[in-house]
Amino acid sequence: MITVRGLRVLLGGTVIVDGLDLDVADGEWVTIIGPNGAGKSTALRAIGGLLPFHGDISLGGTALDRLPRRERARTVATVAQSPVVPPGMLVFDYVLLGRTPYVPALGRESASDLAAVDEALVALDLVDMRARRLDTLSGGERQRVFLARALAQGARTLLLDEPTSALDIGHQQEVLDLVDRLRGERGLTVLATMHDLSIAGEYADRMVLLDGGRVVAAGTAREVLTQELLAKHYRVRVKVIDGEQGPLVVPVR
Numbered sequence: 001m002i003t004v005r006g007l008r009v010l011l012g013g014t015v016i017v018d019g020l021d022l023d024v025a026d027g028e029w030v031t032i033i034g035p036n037g038a039g040k041s042t043a044l045r046a047i048g049g050l051l052p053f054h055g056d057i058s059l060g061g062t063a064l065d066r067l068p069r070r071e072r073a074r075t076v077a078t079v080a081q082s083p084v085v086p087p088g089m090l091v092f093d094y095v096l097l098g099r100t101p102y103v104p105a106l107g108r109e110s111a112s113d114l115a116a117v118d119e120a121l122v123a124l125d126l127v128d129m130r131a132r133r134l135d136t137l138s139g140g141e142r143q144r145v146f147l148a149r150a151l152a153q154g155a156r157t158l159l160l161d162e163p164t165s166a167l168d169i170g171h172q173q174e175v176l177d178l179v180d181r182l183r184g185e186r187g188l189t190v191l192a193t194m195h196d197l198s199i200a201g202e203y204a205d206r207m208v209l210l211d212g213g214r215v216v217a218a219g220t221a222r223e224v225l226t227q228e229l230l231a232k233h234y235r236v237r238v239k240v241i242d243g244e245q246g247p248l249v250v251p252v253r
């Protein structure tokens with residue numbers, strides 16, 4: 001579903017992503033991990049068509065630069081780390097923005113657009129907040145709204161940049177379980193970045209460890225979440241415990 005070859009991204013004249021190769025199969029969940037500044041968000045933004053890049057990116061077999069904007073938006077939905085929210089915007093109207101690729105120019109949203117918004121609000125437990133202004137919500141509530149907009153967009157591929165960073169442990173699990181359930185029900189493909197390594201390992205089919213804009217390890221959680229790799233690339237001493245759902249990473253003093 002996602003194929004990336006030799007991706008290079010420069011920001012402000014500096015190489016931030018340096019020759020990234022990545023494959024995400026249809027229906028697969030791949031999570032990119034790596035220390036701060038490794039280039040995770042930059043790679044994700046390039047794959048979502050939000051940044052200029054060198055190299056090849058294709059989505060569902062079509063080169064990203066050959067997908068017209070509307071079609072790209074129906075193919076891939078990105079949830080950025082801190083999306084810009086128009087001041088005073090209501091939850092419902094923000095989620096409705098996810099339907100923009102389906103609304104004809106100068107036309108109005110259809111009943112199926114409104115139904116998709118309602119469905120996303122229900123899925124993320126936001127029905128009671130539909131008329132609230134986004135700027136009155138807590139960080140976690142806002143993060144659920146961002147995800148709702150991506151779901152309403154109806155794309156088969158979700159790019160999630162730190163989707164749970166503002167969520168408490170209960171909502172973290174709820175949101176990730178929901179994404180995983182939708183992945184099964186709707187055949188979604190997920191490419192995410194995450195900092196919580198144990199949780200990342202629990203949900204991902206495969207992980208990619210990025211450091212200095214390059215892939216330094218890739219494989220299953222057990223292959224990537226090792227003491228040696230984490231010590232080398234995060235410069236931290238950790239204990240990796242074999243948990244039921246995958247490796248549990250615990251920093252040690």
Ligand SMILES: Nc1ncnc2c1ncn2[C@@H]1O[C@H](COP(=O)(O)OP(=O)(O)OP(=O)(O)O)[C@@H](O)[C@H]1O
Pocket residue numbers: 011012013014016034035036037038039040041042043
């Ligand atoms: N416009 C810019 N000009 C120069 N450097 C930039 C620019 N934007 C981002 N960077 C740098 O690119 C590097 C990678 O940033 P990116 O946000 O992709 O990292 P990340 O792995 O997602 O980090 P984090 O875990 O902190 O979110 C950082 O060192 C950042 O300072």
